[in-house]
Amino acid sequence: MAYDDLRDFLDALDKEGQLLRVTDEVLPEPDVAAAANAAPRLGDSAPALYFDNVKGFTNARIAMNVHGSWANHALALGLPKETTTKEQVEEFVRRWEKFPVAPEWRADPPWAQNTLEGDDVDLFRVLPLIRLNDGDGGFYIDKAAVVSKDPDDPEHSGKQNVGIYRMEVKGRRRLAIQPVPVHDIALHLRTAEERGEDLPVAITLGNDPVITIAASTPMKYEENEYELAGALRGAPAPIAKAPLTGLPVPWGSEVVIEGVIEGRKREIEGPFGEFTGHYSGGRSMPVIRIDRISYRTDPVFEHLYLGMPWTECDYLIAANTCVPLYQQLKADFPEVQAVNASYTHGLVVIVSTKKRYGGFAKAVGMRTLTTPHGLGYATTVIVVDEDVDPFNLPQVMWALSTKMNPDGDLVVVPNLPVVELAPQARTPGIVDKLVIDATTPVEPDRRGNYGTPVSDLPEAAEWLTRLRLLAARR
Numbered sequence: 001m002a003y004d005d006l007r008d009f010l011d012a013l014d015k016e017g018q019l020l021r022v023t024d025e026v027l028p029e030p031d032v033a034a035a036a037n038a039a040p041r042l043g044d045s046a047p048a049l050y051f052d053n054v055k056g057f058t059n060a061r062i063a064m065n066v067h068g069s070w071a072n073h074a075l076a077l078g079l080p081k082e083t084t085t086k087e088q089v090e091e092f093v094r095r096w097e098k099f100p101v102a103p104e105w106r107a108d109p110p111w112a113q114n115t116l117e118g119d120d121v122d123l124f125r126v127l128p129l130i131r132l133n134d135g136d137g138g139f140y141i142d143k144a145a146v147v148s149k150d151p152d153d154p155e156h157s158g159k160q161n162v163g164i165y166r167m168e169v170k171g172r173r174r175l176a177i178q179p180v181p182v183h184d185i186a187l188h189l190r191t192a193e194e195r196g197e198d199l200p201v202a203i204t205l206g207n208d209p210v211i212t213i214a215a216s217t218p219m220k221y222e223e224n225e226y227e228l229a230g231a232l233r234g235a236p237a238p239i240a241k242a243p244l245t246g247l248p249v250p251w252g253s254e255v256v257i258e259g260v261i262e263g264r265k266r267e268i269e270g271p272f273g274e275f276t277g278h279y280s281g282g283r284s285m286p287v288i289r290i291d292r293i294s295y296r297t298d299p300v301f302e303h304l305y306l307g308m309p310w311t312e313c314d315y316l317i318a319a320n321t322c323v324p325l326y327q328q329l330k331a332d333f334p335e336v337q338a339v340n341a342s343y344t345h346g347l348v349v350i351v352s353t354k355k356r357y358g359g360f361a362k363a364v365g366m367r368t369l370t371t372p373h374g375l376g377y378a379t380t381v382i383v384v385d386e387d388v389d390p391f392n393l394p395q396v397m398w399a400l401s402t403k404m405n406p407d408g409d410l411v412v413v414p415n416l417p418v419v420e421l422a423p424q425a426r427t428p429g430i431v432d433k434l435v436i437d438a439t440t441p442v443e444p445d446r447r448g449n450y451g452t453p454v455s456d457l458p459e460a461a462e463w464l465t466r467l468r469l470l471a472a473r474r
Helices: 006-015 028-042 070-076 085-096 184-194 209-215 225-233 312-316 319-332 360-369 372-376 393-403 460-472
Strands: 019-022 048-051 061-064 114-117 145-148 161-164 167-171 174-177 199-205 238-241 248-250 255-269 283-295 300-302 336-343 348-353 380-385 410-417 430-438
Touching: 006 019, 006 048, 006 070, 006 300, 028 048, 028 061, 028 312, 070 085, 070 209, 070 312, 085 225, 085 319, 145 184, 145 209, 145 248, 161 184, 161 209, 161 225, 167 283, 174 255, 184 199, 184 255, 199 248, 209 225, 209 319, 319 336, 319 360, 319 372, 348 360, 360 372, 360 380, 360 410, 360 430, 372 410, 380 393, 393 430
Parallel strands: 019 048, 061 300, 348 380, 380 430
Antiparallel strands: 048 061, 114 283, 145 161, 145 199, 167 174, 174 283, 199 255, 238 248, 255 283, 336 348, 410 430
16 A cells, blocks of 8 residues: 555554554653654564644644554555565565656645745744754754755756755754765755855655655665655655745655755754764754745654664664665675665675675675665675575574684775764774675685585474464464
């Protein structure tokens, strides 16, 4: 099923028992964020949370943990909520094969119901803003899809970008944004500043669940996120034209904020509790001037809690980080079987592959580091054999325990780029990276003693089925 807006999806979650409505009065801080912090600890079937009785706010509606479990992630893709992690990644791969699916332009978007312009713009009138972690430097908007275009080629739909970036509220019509250098919006901003121009942007909050998944997917520069959303939905993604900037935005958004990233202006932004489980410090970041806000009556403010994994952020960016890496590696190395990049936004990547010859696994690991995502995020790559499931951590640990010899199987590459948020970097943005070859050596590599492996008994698969039936009858 394809959902056209967030409210449709919240209704679907409710029907599936995956939405918990908190009706008691709660404090904006710390209750809302603390509940979202706790929710994923309920397990891989944790519910979304919906608050509509927040002290000090009138008619506030806040949705948290919407993507915060594998059950919710499955429902977002129209799959049964019992679908396993590996099955969801495999289905994501199958749907990617249908990319691109062109979006569909629609009239009368619901976010056009109300408007604030110019000096009347006031974020605090529209959004029930709260801090997520007690060390955050201020209020943040962190689950909005930010739309921008390449100033040198604005008509090229592939070069537009729909991405999720954290933004600190600096005033009623000002935001500070962190455009990580490896992200497309940073390229757009650099081009605009080289031209001496501001960069127009549209910031969309409360989007349908697949738009959010597509917007947080590390795609190639000329790949269109709306076209990926269509492939994942199984139907064209509905979009509409933002009235001030003309940028294409999701039709079903709750709020659309339009303005510009002001060229060559910077303000201190941060600190912020990040996906790494650490606070990022204060840094000088670009500033957005807001010129127009369009919003639904009583909009639902969708917020994203992130901190020490696993949180909603980790569920949101797991499958959609695994799949593009898999697709890019598979294009160069057909031997690649699967990729697990679901741990802390792919700072660690596990790749299973067949080998053509000795040293092949290390080459696959090195290529992983040079993918669009690997350049900015992957710091450690573990390469395992094709019969090791990278989503089964006991199997991966077995491979590390028995296949990896530190003398020859560890490749350290110094001084490579990494996202500045990575706390292990001595100099922000630069880190040494590691490839671990945990595969069985093949000719002409003759190291180790792997001539007599133990394999499953032929009857084991049948017995597994019998045991599951017996357990179900208890």
